Amino acid sequence: MKDKYTEENIKLISKIILILYLLVPLSPLVVPLEYEAFQWLWISIVNVIAIIFLYYKRDYFNFFTFSKSFRNFLVLSVSFFFFSCLSVVKSISIVDSIANLGRLVNIFTAIFSLFIIVRTDPKSYFALVSQTVTILLIFFSSKTIFYFFEHFSDPRTIKLYQGFAFVHNFGNINIYTAWTVISLPFAYFLFLFSGRIWKYLGAFGVFLSYLALFLSGSRTALLSLFLITLILVFFSVKQYFKLKHKQWVINTFIIILIPIFSIFLTLNTNRLDSRKMNSISSITMFYPDNYKSAELILRKNKEIENHNIVLPTKEKDDFLVSIVKKFGSGRYEIWRSALNTFIENPFLGVGYGNYQIYSKGDYTQRKKFRGNSTPRRVHNDFLEKFVETGILGGTLYLLLFLYLIFLLFKQLKKEDPINVPVLLILVLISLAYFLDASLNFPLERATIQVIFIILAVFILVLTDRNKVHKTEQTPSSVFHVLSIVLIGMLSLFSLFSNYKNYQTFKEYVLIKADLEENNVLGSKKAKKKYGEIENILGGYPVKKKLANFYLSTYAFNEGNYQKSIDILDQLKNENIDFHNINKLKAQTFLIGIKNLDSAKFYSEDVFKNYPSFHGNYEILKSIHIANKDTVNFLNTMCKYIYHTTGDVEEWVKYANIKNDKGRNLNQAIQVLDTALAYNEDNIYNKYKLIEAKKKLLDYNKVIAHIKKEKINKLYQDIVNLYKVQKFKESKVLLNQLLKIKSDDHFALLYMGIVEMQLKNYKVAISFLSEVIEKNVFKDGKPEFCRGYCYEQIGEIENSKKDYKSSREKKFPQALNLPKSKYE
Known part of the structure; x- marks a missing residue:
């Protein structure tokens, strides 16, 4: 036919x-x-x-x-x-x-x-x-x-x-x-x-x-x-x-x-x-969308860009390695990590299609740029x-x-x-x-x-x-x-596998969108319920890590915090990237269960193995704040910025904390200068740092001007009160002045004199000694006053030395003293 x-x-x-x-x-x-x-x-x-x-x-x-x-x-x-x-x-x-x-x-x-x-x-x-x-x-x-x-x-x-x-x-x-x-x-x-x-x-x-x-x-x-x-x-x-x-x-x-x-x-x-x-x-x-502002600030603030920070010398890379590092968009560290994984699993590998979820600890420890994930490929x-x-x-x-x-x-x-x-x-x-x-x-x-x-x-x-x-x-x-x-x-x-994978993919994308749009780890509630998600994930091929993470997140969102922890614990013996899992555990213990010790344990573990994981870093800072642990809060920030050197926002935050309303301007500037040294080749990071440095300097100029006006007024009020012998009132204002400017010579001298007038001779001696050591006043008055204080407490030899020094500086009252006072 x-x-x-x-x-x-x-x-x-x-x-x-x-x-x-x-x-x-x-x-x-x-x-x-x-x-x-x-x-x-x-x-x-x-x-x-x-x-x-x-x-x-x-x-x-x-x-x-x-x-x-x-x-x-x-x-x-x-x-x-x-x-x-x-x-x-x-x-x-x-x-x-x-x-x-x-x-x-x-x-x-x-x-x-x-x-x-x-x-x-x-x-x-x-x-x-x-x-x-x-x-x-x-x-x-x-x-x-x-x-x-x-x-x-x-x-x-x-x-x-x-x-x-x-x-x-x-x-x-x-x-x-x-x-x-x-x-x-x-x-x-x-x-x-x-x-x-x-x-x-x-x-x-x-x-x-x-x-x-x-x-x-x-x-x-x-x-x-x-x-x-x-x-x-x-x-x-x-x-x-x-x-x-x-x-x-x-x-x-x-x-x-x-x-x-x-x-x-x-x-x-x-x-x-x-x-x-x-x-x-x-x-x-x-x-960047703000490139015009960046160019303007860089052009107009060349002097602010200058710094004297010298970074430690790094070992020079081979030519090929340096090229890959410069133009590879992070591929060098990914390849290095993958090669180590191959060496650890040379015969059968980690399983076809499983690199994306396999642990990459050596990569995360070396990763220098801010992130919340590990490479899938x-x-x-x-x-x-x-x-x-x-x-x-x-x-x-x-x-x-x-x-x-x-x-x-x-x-x-x-x-x-x-x-x-x-x-x-x-x-x-x-x-x-x-x-x-x-x-x-x-x-x-x-x-x-x-x-x-x-x-x-x-x-x-x-x-x-x-x-x-x-x-x-x-x-x-x-x-x-x-x-x-x-x-x-x-x-x-292949048809069945790709069809089921397509179905799973579709559901996972919708679940992910629900989680991201509603910020379910914050105060908002997800549109979908835990039971609904459990049924959805149970009906399709389950990607174990991702499914458990989603289920745990929905349990967290509904306030079932222990259930959230139990779901994540099912993965504890798996050789997978655990950073997101332990970060979620830390967040659950911090926000839900209110167990700061457990939250700290998991968050510090992630920070140790993945220091540039920004989401976990923020949780660890929150834990230190909750514990009122300022030392570890600052140490964590310091470790993070010196590892994740390109995160300029954190450098700026650290500098502002160091500045402490103008009290430690030099330390704050040094922090920003160090950040500039690390970001020499990134003009947009430089722009942000120079902008922050300029704001810091401008802010401190304003603060300095305000301080100057306040100090001048305090000067006048102190003198006026002293003239009418209101020594206690003078002392109150002098303490205010020293809080503003701890090394103010005028305040230190007058505090010594006021304490002398109030017969607090030993306290007066400490203030007057600081003034004499600085050698600012050349008229001999501090020496005369301290000599008088020594005389009142019976330290005659020290008194004679100060009277003699005051006479040498031609202080009038010292010149009128009888010889027995200084010889």
């Missing part, structure tokens, strides 16, 4: 399946601010559709016939999956492992399905991919450009950046820029190697992508963009000398002109200063797989990529002119993906994995060229049946 499906119908369905994979970035926002879970579910659904279709038309696609290169890739993939499954025995959270393994199955199933489809006609499918991706690039780049041009006159600030997060369908700007730069070579394929209409559309897509990437300012994406441009310029020049065709001169000119023109437009959009375009460095930065997919699956699993994951690169360069060496355009594009995509995988975590990101799937498929198909047997009938066998059953079961497992 003739098959009702023609070859054209099969190709049409195949193209629809391919396009469905590519349309993942268009997935709707089902969960607030979060696209990831639904995107993986989308891929699972398309995988199931593809497997059913391929099996139904297995004879056409020759379902069970593979090239050697694909079989090798399949062996590597299955081996890595096996060791990933094996690592689950070390998992703290098996649910997290299953969820991530489901995504891994998604990737391998999609590669398997698309390989079978694409190998039937790689040329037309590559063109289809390039056309579809280019249209997507134009769509998303246009949205980006429209956003920035719509806010053309707004400065390039953090506020502008935050608004941009809601423009695209990626949930994160870094995911968007990574997808754009990794997809960009497909637009170049149309521009360089297609006919007129698609050539122009490709050029348009390239230009919009460049402009969108420069406006977005992601550094990793811009590094990839630079390398892609460099390679294309080299290739284009080489093609000209090889073919002697003027079109390649034009191509070279356009390839160079597009980034230059894009940079020019970017520098003149969202100007920081309306009178001139932005600097080149501004492309990778979004400035290693920011290097290759290192992360070594950490999660051990030496064998990590090696196999790395070999997957190296094998694809080997196949790619093997084809390049053949210099087949038919394959050159496709190979060039695959090299560019490989470069961009490898950079992103080395600095970020594209394995978690569905949109980027779709491009990787396409990359892997076409590399494998190129080695399978001319080996496809479209109409060969493959005899059925037990092995084939078992294989298709296994593939089907894995696809259904």
Whole structure:
């Protein structure tokens, strides 16, 4: 019987399946601010559709016939999956492992399905991919450009950046820029190697992508963009000398002109200063909203910026380490911590998908910037797989990529002119993906994995060229049946896993929003109840740490403090990041149970292991305040600021406490100068510190002026009272004066004289001795008065010495003394 499906119908369905994979970035926002879970579910659904279709038309696609290169890739993939499954025995959270393994199955199933489809006609499918991706690039780049041009006159600030997060369908700007730069070579394929209409559309897509990437300012994406441009310029020049065709001169000119023109437009959009375009460095930065105030204060207060603080000399880093520390946005310490975790768990790792919850004590102890969390990802997919699956699993994951690169360069060496355009594009995509995988975590990101799937498929198909047997009938066998059953079961497992993960994700996002919006650890009440949350979390795969934390928080919010503690205690033997858990315990004991000793125990434990955890630091300060422990309160602040040197708000608070209403201005200034020394390279931290220092100096000038006026009035009142011999009243005012200015020479002298008049001779001697020691008064009066006091208490020798000293200074009353008084 003739098959009702023609070859054209099969190709049409195949193209629809391919396009469905590519349309993942268009997935709707089902969960607030979060696209990831639904995107993986989308891929699972398309995988199931593809497997059913391929099996139904297995004879056409020759379902069970593979090239050697694909079989090798399949062996590597299955081996890595096996060791990933094996690592689950070390998992703290098996649910997290299953969820991530489901995504891994998604990737391998999609590669398997698309390989079978694409190998039937790689040329037309590559063109289809390039056309579809280019249209997507134009769509998303246009949205980006429209956003920035719509806010053309707004400065390039953090506020502008935050608004941009809601423009695209990626949930994160870094995911968007990574997808754009990794997809960009497909637009170049149309521009360089297609006919007129698609050539122009490709050029348009390239230009919009460049402009969108420069406006977005992601550094990793811009590094990839630079390398892609460099390679294309080299290739284009080489093609000209090889073919002697003027079109390649034009191509070279356009390839160079597009980034230059894009940079020019970017520098003149969202100007920081309306009178001139932005600097080149501004492309990778979004400035604080108060940047104008910062620049003004820095410009007008150069003298306040000066200080004489010399910080301890640090051991000089290697060149590569210093580069990573400077430009890596904290990645150096994350990688260092991950490497230590791998060394501690070399064979099976910490469990697939479990790095995000595994304890990172060495990282938190070294972390120098203010925060309330620990890294969920290693920011290097290759290192992360070594950490999660051990030496064998990590090696196999790395070999997957190296094998694809080997196949790619093997084809390049053949210099087949038919394959050159496709190979060039695959090299560019490989470069961009490898950079992103080395600095970020594209394995978690569905949109980027779709491009990787396409990359892997076409590399494998190129080695399978001319080996496809479209109409060969493959005899059925037990092995084939078992294989298709296994593939089907894995696809259904992936679908189920991603569906449940999507459901869980949706609930967790809504719970998190309820907690954050209502500040449930404060005085407000959550909208949801503890029992309701318990039912929700019980109905879905439970991520143990997160579920317990949420349940404990709701118990706390309803006043069931002991229940909150009991829930958190269930995690005490787990090797997880315990900082948030112990911080919540401390908060519960402090606010709810009112047990300051237990609160202090847990908070100090967190502070010891994670000193820059700001939320816990605030709790520990509150505990010291409740205990009226000023010494430990100040010690805690001191330890925190000298560890978390970039938290300028805490430096300023510490300085204001030290200032103590002007009594210790020099100490306060020294604190701010030390903070300035630590923040020399951060102009916005410097601005805040200089502003604080200026306010402190201005405040103390005002206080000094007020003090001066008050002191002058007290001077006059004291003298007037003394003249009418109201010594007790004079003494009261003198004490007030000494509280304002403890080293006031006038007050000390008159206090001594008043005490003498009141016959408190020993007290008078102490005040007069302080005045004489300072040697401010040269007329001999202090010496005469002290001599008189010594005489009254019977210390005649000391009396004679003071009288004699007073005579030498020509004090009139001393000069009139008989000789017996001073000889």
